[in-house]
Amino acid sequence: xxxxxxxxINPIDIAVSGLRAxxxxxxxxxxxxxxxxxxxxxSGEPYRRMEVILSTDEGIGGVTVDQIAxxxxxxxxxxxxxxxxxxxxxxxxxxxxxxxxxxxxNMITASRAYQANAAxxxxxxxxxNIAIELLK
Numbered sequence: 001x002x003x004x005x006x007x008x009i010n011p012i013d014i015a016v017s018g019l020r021a022x023x024x025x026x027x028x029x030x031x032x033x034x035x036x037x038x039x040x041x042x043s044g045e046p047y048r049r050m051e052v053i054l055s056t057d058e059g060i061g062g063v064t065v066d067q068i069a070x071x072x073x074x075x076x077x078x079x080x081x082x083x084x085x086x087x088x089x090x091x092x093x094x095x096x097x098x099x100x101x102x103x104x105x106n107m108i109t110a111s112r113a114y115q116a117n118a119a120x121x122x123x124x125x126x127x128x129n130i131a132i133e134l135l136k
Contacts, residue, residue, distance in 0.1 A: 009060065009061060011120060011121075011124045012121065012124060013061070013062055014060070014061065014062045014063075014120075015117045015118075015120040015121045015124070016062075016117075016121075017057065017062030017063050017064065018062070018063055018113065018114075018116075018117035018120075019114060019117045019118065019121075020065075021052070021054055021063045021064065021065055022110045022111075022113045022114035022117065023114065024052055024065050024068070025052045025054075025106070025110040025113075026107060026110045026111065026114070028050050028051070028052050028068055029103050029106050029107045029110060030107075031050060032049050032050060032098050032103050033098070033100065033103050033104075033107075035047035035096060035098065036096055036098040036100055036103075037095070037096070038096055039084070039086045039093055039094065039095060039096075040086060045076075045094070046076050046094050046095055046096045046097075047096040047098065048070045048071060048072070048076075048096065048097060049070070049071040049074065049096065049097045049098045050068055050069065050070055050071065051068070051069055051070075051071050052065055052067075052068055053065070053066040053067045053068070053069055054066060071097060074097040074099075075097060076094045076095060076096065076097050077094070077095040077096070077097065078092050078093070078094060078095070079092065079093050079095050080092055080093075081093045
C-alpha cells in the first residue's frame, strides 16, 4: 500500500535506526574527546578527529551510518610545550585537531537526537495501546 509515494513506513524501524546512528555518533565523539591530547598515533601523526557521516535509507525510511571518516579539513593545532617529548626544536608540539567545546556541543546534539528517537518509540507504543483499548 502506498500513500503519496510513501510505502510501508514503520515508525519503529525509523526510530530504531535513529537510535543506532546516534549511539554511533556518541561513541565516535567520546573517542575524539578521549584522544584530544594524543600526540602520536601508529601513523606517527597526532590523533585526527573522526566524524560520522549519515545517510537516509529509501525515502524517509530511516538513517544509516554511511561511514566514519577522519576530519581532513581541520588542521592540527601547534602548541608551545618545550618539555614535551614530541616537541620540535622550537618547543612546539603538533596536537590533535579536536576542539573540546565543539565535541561537547556535538555530544549534546547527539544525545538530544537519541532522546527524540526514544520519545517516538514511546509515543508509538502509547498510540498502539490506545488503539488496542478502542478495539476491545
